[in-house]
Amino acid sequence: MTPIEKAARSLCIAHGGNEDDASTGSPRWTAYLPQVLAVIEALHEPSDGMREAGSEIIRHVGHEESDFGHQSDAANVWRFMMDALHQDARHIMAADMTRAAP
Template structure:
């Protein structure tokens, strides 16, 4: 499931409409939730100082000789820390 899809479903779950997400006739509503999720993610694309600081925390500790696997894990952690900062 993509981040857009997860966000759309989270919005749906928050509203808890009377229709089922998987209802074949609800494609227009699913599309609306996906577009809203895309708009929300686009709106937070630019980080604020708190989000930047959260991402920099891991980067400060990332050595130049670390393996690509560690870098991938750190990239995921940076993303999570930055999102946590945005939510905080």
């Protein structure tokens, strides 16, 4: 399952839908693909925190590494950058909750 499908399924579930319901001809989760793609487009450019997180791995990449090593490094960069993005989102949500509190 691709990250795009995982995200679409998650949105479907979050909206109370049965992700695999195909009563309309296609699984219900596919109706969320436009929203997922919009989010992906919005996330195309990393934040400063994501750049910093990714750069920590890149500093240790050497030309003598195997293809598997480079692929592993690339995956780790992605994970670290997404973790940084998730942390940014948590901070924004916490700040928003603080403002909304009576």
